[in-house]
Amino acid sequence: MVDAMVYAEDISWAKQLASASKLFGNAVLITTTAKETKEFSRYYKKVYVIKVKVFEPLSISKVIEKVLSEEKPNVFVFPCTNKGRMLSGLIAGKLGLIPITDVIGISKSGKKFMLTKLTFGGNAKVDIEIELPFIICIAAGSFKEAEAGEVGEVKELEVPKAELEVDFEPRKMEGVSPEKAEIVVGAGRGIKKKEDLNLVKELAEILGGAWSVTRPLAADYSWTDNWIGISGLIINPKVYIAVGISGQPHHMMGVRGSKTIVAINNDESAPIFEESDYGVVGDLYKVLPVLIRKLKEQRGR
Amino acid sequence: MKALVAIKLTYDVNQIKFERDGTPILDSCPKVMGEADKCAVEEAVRLKKKAGAEIMAVTIGSSKEHYRILRDAYAMGVDKSVIVRTENPERLDSLTIAKIIASLNNKLGPFDVIFVGSGASDTHSSVIGPMLASILGYKLLANSDKILFEDGKFIVISTLEDGQYKIATNPPVIITVTSEANEPRIPTIKDILRSKRKPIDEISLENLDVKTKELTLKNLTRYVVPRKRIKIDATENVEEAVDRLLKMLREEGVI
Amino acid sequence: MVNYEFSEDEIRFRDSVREFAKRYIEPRWIEIDNKGKIPLDLIKRMGDQGLFAIPVPEEYDGMGGTMVMAAIAVEEIAYYDPSVAVAVYALLNNGWPLALALFGQEDAKLEILPKVASGDAFFGIASTEPQGGSDVAGTKTVAKKMGNKWIVNGEKSFISGVREVQELPEGGGFFLVAKTEKAVWSHKKITTFALIPKWNGKLKPGWKPTIYDEIGRHGISTGGFTLENFEIEDKYRIGDENKGFYLVLQGFNIARTLVAAATIGSARWALDRAKEWLTTRKLFQGRPIASFEGISFKFAELYTELEAARYFVYKAAWMIDNTYLTKDPKFKPYDLNLPVAMAKLKAPETTTRIYEEVLKWFGAYAYTKDCNLYRGWLGTFSYTIGAEGAQNIMRYIIARDVLGSEAVRNVWVKEEE
Numbered sequence: 001m002v003d004a005m006v007y008a009e010d011i012s013w014a015k016q017l018a019s020a021s022k023l024f025g026n027a028v029l030i031t032t033t034a035k036e037t038k039e040f041s042r043y044y045k046k047v048y049v050i051k052v053k054v055f056e057p058l059s060i061s062k063v064i065e066k067v068l069s070e071e072k073p074n075v076f077v078f079p080c081t082n083k084g085r086m087l088s089g090l091i092a093g094k095l096g097l098i099p100i101t102d103v104i105g106i107s108k109s110g111k112k113f114m115l116t117k118l119t120f121g122g123n124a125k126v127d128i129e130i131e132l133p134f135i136i137c138i139a140a141g142s143f144k145e146a147e148a149g150e151v152g153e154v155k156e157l158e159v160p161k162a163e164l165e166v167d168f169e170p171r172k173m174e175g176v177s178p179e180k181a182e183i184v185v186g187a188g189r190g191i192k193k194k195e196d197l198n199l200v201k202e203l204a205e206i207l208g209g210a211w212s213v214t215r216p217l218a219a220d221y222s223w224t225d226n227w228i229g230i231s232g233l234i235i236n237p238k239v240y241i242a243v244g245i246s247g248q249p250h251h252m253m254g255v256r257g258s259k260t261i262v263a264i265n266n267d268e269s270a271p272i273f274e275e276s277d278y279g280v281v282g283d284l285y286k287v288l289p290v291l292i293r294k295l296k297e298q299r300g301r
Numbered sequence: 302m303k304a305l306v307a308i309k310l311t312y313d314v315n316q317i318k319f320e321r322d323g324t325p326i327l328d329s330c331p332k333v334m335g336e337a338d339k340c341a342v343e344e345a346v347r348l349k350k351k352a353g354a355e356i357m358a359v360t361i362g363s364s365k366e367h368y369r370i371l372r373d374a375y376a377m378g379v380d381k382s383v384i385v386r387t388e389n390p391e392r393l394d395s396l397t398i399a400k401i402i403a404s405l406n407n408k409l410g411p412f413d414v415i416f417v418g419s420g421a422s423d424t425h426s427s428v429i430g431p432m433l434a435s436i437l438g439y440k441l442l443a444n445s446d447k448i449l450f451e452d453g454k455f456i457v458i459s460t461l462e463d464g465q466y467k468i469a470t471n472p473p474v475i476i477t478v479t480s481e482a483n484e485p486r487i488p489t490i491k492d493i494l495r496s497k498r499k500p501i502d503e504i505s506l507e508n509l510d511v512k513t514k515e516l517t518l519k520n521l522t523r524y525v526v527p528r529k530r531i532k533i534d535a536t537e538n539v540e541e542a543v544d545r546l547l548k549m550l551r552e553e554g555v556i
Numbered sequence: 557m558v559n560y561e562f563s564e565d566e567i568r569f570r571d572s573v574r575e576f577a578k579r580y581i582e583p584r585w586i587e588i589d590n591k592g593k594i595p596l597d598l599i600k601r602m603g604d605q606g607l608f609a610i611p612v613p614e615e616y617d618g619m620g621g622t623m624v625m626a627a628i629a630v631e632e633i634a635y636y637d638p639s640v641a642v643a644v645y646a647l648l649n650n651g652w653p654l655a656l657a658l659f660g661q662e663d664a665k666l667e668i669l670p671k672v673a674s675g676d677a678f679f680g681i682a683s684t685e686p687q688g689g690s691d692v693a694g695t696k697t698v699a700k701k702m703g704n705k706w707i708v709n710g711e712k713s714f715i716s717g718v719r720e721v722q723e724l725p726e727g728g729g730f731f732l733v734a735k736t737e738k739a740v741w742s743h744k745k746i747t748t749f750a751l752i753p754k755w756n757g758k759l760k761p762g763w764k765p766t767i768y769d770e771i772g773r774h775g776i777s778t779g780g781f782t783l784e785n786f787e788i789e790d791k792y793r794i795g796d797e798n799k800g801f802y803l804v805l806q807g808f809n810i811a812r813t814l815v816a817a818a819t820i821g822s823a824r825w826a827l828d829r830a831k832e833w834l835t836t837r838k839l840f841q842g843r844p845i846a847s848f849e850g851i852s853f854k855f856a857e858l859y860t861e862l863e864a865a866r867y868f869v870y871k872a873a874w875m876i877d878n879t880y881l882t883k884d885p886k887f888k889p890y891d892l893n894l895p896v897a898m899a900k901l902k903a904p905e906t907t908t909r910i911y912e913e914v915l916k917w918f919g920a921y922a923y924t925k926d927c928n929l930y931r932g933w934l935g936t937f938s939y940t941i942g943a944e945g946a947q948n949i950m951r952y953i954i955a956r957d958v959l960g961s962e963a964v965r966n967v968w969v970k971e972e973e
Contacts (some may be wrong), residue, residue, distance in 0.1 A: 366563075369564065369568070372568075373568065376568070431610060483682075484579070487575050487576045487579075488572050489572070489606035489619075490569055490572075490619045490621050491606060491608045492574065493565055493568050493569055494565060494620070494621070496738060497565060499651060533722060
């Protein structure tokens with residue numbers, strides 16, 4: 001028997017959710033990623049690895065249910081990613097529980113718990129008083145990554161036959177992935193032409209970071225096939241530099257977990273300035289080249 | 302083929318205003334059918350041609366605007382519509398909503414496919430689709446950016462964080478539709494005028510035998526991540542502005 | 557007491573036009589103004605969306621809607637294309653097709669209107685001539701009847717759509733004002749026609765167009781044409797012989813209402829931009845410029861004027877609906893002269909005043925093309941200058957209707973019989 005069960009697929013999430021689960025007690029992790037299991041096991045007393053060839057949610061959730069019935073946790077913790085929400089919904093539906101998503105804070109309130117969650121596009125928060133058992137999805141960057149501890153047990157599980165026919169094509173990554181990078185540069189509609197993305201890429205490169213775009217540049221213009229936003233990549237780097245981005249809720253929900261946000265935009269009234277630490281009001285086509293040059297000079301020294 | 306599309310009347314998140322103490326001003330906030338829901342209706346209506354499907358739209362609520370979005374669904378081309386009447390639909394939790402839609406499957410279906418938006422425009426928890434799949438024992442095709450129907454199978458393309466998934470399965474199935482899936486048709490004036498005369502069936506929530514849980518929600522307030530909000534003017538002297546920025550970032554140890 | 561709110565259908569329609577304009581017009585309006593052309597694919601899309609021939613009855617493939625809805629559509633389109641080129645294209649293809657539907661002959665209506673509704677053909681107005689626009693009775697273009705057709709000779713100037721008629725797949729034409737027999741100065745010798753220089757993709761002989769180079773509203777063409785023995789079959793005659801003067805004036809009432817709607821849509825855009833600017837631009841130690849009462853008071857005045865202009869527009873549109881498009885008319889056509897003149901007097905002049913002030917608030921930036929405000933200013937200014945009816949003619953109509961034509965009339969030339 002265990003207090004909490006956590007689902008995560010990458011190490012940063014695994015660490016954040018380990019922190020989040022501390023309030024509940026002992027936690028085990030279930031994952032489909034076979035790569036970093038040794039790393040994962042330093043944060044959980046037990047790590048279940050489901051040996052999947054490809055992510056097929058229905059068969060994976062069946063395996064999770066089986067482990068749930070054995071471990072009998074009071075709380076199930078998921079990350080607020082597309083896959084996390086999907087699995088939390090599948091499990092909640094099976095168990096007859098209400099999944100609470102976008103949780104940014106947890107505290108104990110007598111025998112119950114007080115969960116603080118985001119709503120209204122991330123512009124508002126609300127408190128929910130709830131009794132065990134429950135299912136929650138944690139918002140990115142809400143909990144500090146846990147410190148590593150003793151190495152826990154690793155158990156591999158076979159996955160049953162897939163219930164859906166799934167073909168998967170991994171994203172062709174140019175350079176560092178935005179979810180893993182410490183510095184991310186985002187490009188928005190202030191960038192007028194696809195070729196101008198080179199400025200953004202150059203800045204990312206000099207800083208040793210990753211780059212991506214907001215949804216319109218991917219979905220409407222098809223300049224890339226992925227983007228940062230609530231329906232795309234959720235990131236929480238040390239620094240996020242938003243170039244020519246106005247700051248719509250859809251996008252901001254994907255970057256709120258960033259430690260420091262820098263914005264470059266020539267519209268003084270853009271909402272992003274309310275949500276950034278450093279806001280540069282100016283023409284990105286003038287600011288970026290100067291910024292790149294000065295960073296190069298600094299690196300040259 | 303019978304299809305159901307469930308739509309939600311949501312606050313227009315881009316227009317929410319707050320009082321000085323952080324309380325959201327909800328009464329005057331415009332309410333709309335969300336982006337993903339519009340795409341879900343569009344996909345459902347496209348299925349009429351692809352598979353000769355009959356489309357029913359449903360929403361939960363009882364206000365004028367709830368009736369209006371069902372009429373908008375008619376204007377987009379659905380064949381039938383039903384409203385599950387209840388006074389305060391915002392208070393219903395996601396599990397209850399999924400159970401309500403599931404009970405309609407028994408009462409008015411069974412449906413071969415149920416479309417929902419992949420995330421509501423205001424709350425965006427994205428859990429209704431998966432919960433429905435579990436409750437009904439239906440297959441799940443989530444976060445669909447593109448939906449095809451070939452040889453009796455549904456095939457969707459879904460772009461997630463790690464790459465692109467192509468998923469196929471036979472009905473019955475729950476399909477959640479993203480707001481990137483299509484450009485929802487804009488009803489013409491004729492569509493709008495015709496939709497006025499279409500009937501909207503009413504079912505009261507009490508008649509559905511769904512137990513509602515009460516989640517206690519408190520302290521709904523504005524949330525702004527505390528940020529420094531330091532502004533640097535780069536409209537005149539760009540060199541100086543960038544120097545200032547770099548200095549501050551270095552001092553903070555950020556770069 | 558009149559209901560001051562839009563009905564639910566009118567709101568839903570307005571929202572559908574907004575969605576359309578945000579998606580298909582807003583991203584392209586600057587390019588349209590720069591290139592001086594509305595792309596044909598956009599015109600076709602507008603046709604498919606049902607934005608033309610809105611008040612035309614369904615039996616002619618019109619939308620079977622109302623003038624209020626047409627005004628809503630034009631106002632919303634103008635908000636997303638403040639240069640008003642697209643809005644003017646829309647208003648002409650709503651207003652003049654309605655006039656054709658009301659006064660034309662059945663065969664011509666069944667032939668022309670469906671193609672206008674679908675966006676394949678253009679239908680505007682050809683009244684103005686080089687020697688004068690306001691003096692309709694002084695028209696010099698002559699149509700001579702020869703058996704079952706009319707031979708037309710003359711020249712028209714400052715006509716919108718001269719290029720579009722040539723470029724659209726089907727073609728199209730204009731509500732033509734001509735003198736019957738010879739060019740005498742008279743209200744009683746005017747016959748109106750559907751002049752269709754291009755149809756079925758083919759240009760008819762005798763129509764010689766030229767295009768002007770204007771200072772604004774570039775997306776829609778303005779030009780002139782000469783008619784040299786141009787043949788018009790009698791079935792295209794609009795209304796009875798020699799009764800055309802009163803028909804074209806009714807057409808002007810319809811079109812001017814929509815012109816007023818276009819200007820206020822553009823003005824609303826300017827005020828929304830001003831609102832953002834005045835509240836976020838900070839000077840003198842962090843003061844938003846709106847905190848200077850010289851500016852906020854002026855904003856208040858202009859906002860009030862714009863609302864007043866809007867009431868004129870929708871009242872006129874509502875009255876037109878209750879004159880022509882109802883089984884139970886509340887008004888006669890001449891009841892429309894006063895409210896329409898007031899709307900067409902107020903709306904463009906208010907819009908021009910708004911743009912002037914907003915440009916001043918933006919300061920030097922407004923003087924750059926990048927700011928884009930100038931496009932709305934120059935585009936709408938064409939209606940203050942007097943397109944679709946000189947402002948002083950509007951003043952004359954109001955004075956005459958209120959003070960009485962006896963006291964106000966100033967006829968210099970004796971009318972020839």
